[in-house]
Amino acid sequence: MDPPPSIPVLLSMTEIPAHSLFRPPAPEPRRRPPDLFEFLSAARNNPLTSWTQAHFDEPIVMAKSVLGRVMVVNDPAAIRHVLVDNASNYRKDDLQRRVLAPGMADGLLTADGDEWRLQRRTLAPLFTPRTVQGFAPAMAEATGRMLRRWRRREGRIFDASLEMTRVTLDVLERTIFTKGPARDPDALGRAITRFFEAVGPIDPLDVFGAPDWVPRVGRIRARPALEYFAEVVMELIETRKALIASGEAPPRDLLTLLLEANDPETGRGLSDIAVQANVITFIGAGHETTANALSWSFYLLSQAPDLRERLEREADAHGDGETGLADLPFARAVVEEAMRLYPPVPFMSRQALADDRIAGYRVPRGTIVAVVPWVLHRHRRLWTEPDAFDPDRFLGERREAVDRYAYLPFGAGPRVCIGAAFSLQEAVIVLSGVARAARLDLVEGHQVTPLHRVTLRPEGGLPMRVRLRG
Secondary structure, three states, X not given: OOOOOOOOOOOOOOOOOOOOOEOOOOOOOXXXXXXXXXXXXXXXXXXXXXXXXXXXXXXXXXXXXXXXXEEXXXXXXXXXXXXXXXXXXEEEOHHHHHXXXXXXXXOOOOOOHHHHHHHHHHHHHHHOHHHHHHOHHHHHHHHHHHHHHHHOOOOOEEEHHHHHHHHHHHHHHHHOOOOOOOOOHHHHHHHHHHHHHHHOOOOHHHHOOOOOOOOOHHHHHHHHHHHHHHXXXXXXXXXXHHHHHOOOOOOOOHHHHHHHOEOOOOOOEOOHHHHHHHHHHHHHHHHHHHHHHHHHHHHHHHOOHHHHHHHHHHHHHOOOOOOOHHHOHHHHHHHHHHHHHOOOOOOEEEEEOOOEEXXXXXXXXXXXXEEOHHHHOOOOOOOOOOOOEOHHHHOHHHHHOOOOOOOOOOOOHHHOOOOHHHHHHHHHXXXXXXXXXXXXXXXXXXXXXXEEEOEEEEOOOOEXXXXXXX
């Protein structure tokens, strides 16, 4: 392995705010790399506990593990090389595909090669700024519906993470399938939670590359949730297709747009299986990441009263009317900072298809190159006060100083999250709507622990008490 050249420190030399900053909980980095049994235990219980201090200090960390040669990259220029400049040389590695494909096979998240390119071209027009902005009223309506429910529960304790699951599912039911499933609306949320809890713990069989036909405990536990997803979504597809065939004008939601979409190059539409897989992906991955970003936002604000009051002032100034992201800069900064500290997807990896060089290192074919937002977003060379909750780092000149490839809540390059604008708009609208009407306070004595289960959740939920404002 060749020695790397010196990599400049990209730390923005801005002043640290004078006010006291809240430092939320996070696992203490290891002093040494985990051995095999420690790694398997961490992968099974909480992968966040596997990272060492070197990962948070060094731009590049190379190691050999049970997964083979692994390169963890925290240098923005090197990340750009992997995800953008030479993206064709790096594909999703087998471990990620084994974990995600059973639930989201044939969808945009796990498809590869020509099938992925077809789906990406087909789906891109569904997420134009104009289309996404058109969903803002539905997002505001879902927020209002949640707040009306809270008015009957003032002073009570509830799991805020479940409430965020409920409101984001409500948004999807108003945008992906307008009339919603003809079933218990909360059952879908419970199924999603069971799915991520089942497939989240990494099975040693997947680590060691056992064939797919070998049974996995997580897949067996996830099967009822997956079957429920498939039934609900296929019912929606068949009902919508029948409505279209009848000549009646269908709702102009994402389900209709998916069924009508055509690849601009080939004219091909999506198969029913591909439509189903993508709706499941939007429900599972899209809803889950937004719900988690909101959960972490409310938790962080509950521990920073001065910042919560600042958010409330901004929200109050805009009343209940429709607003865009430009009208709510502090709300957006809160969400972005929450996603920095607790990135919705804390781990990404690619496998080199051919030999390459990254930041002076030789990268042999087959090397797993890991881009780890959990580590990257707290890296000592890239951020001032990296462990502190400071939304101001995403405002004004400080925001402009953040390197594009030092902050990856939605990924980057050709596989950047197609729903990023949708998710961010939704989170800001919900956050501001709640700030105008209510406050959420963490139950005293509850210890919050981030848990990596494909996405990043608060372990055991987030018990909070609601208090109405005014």
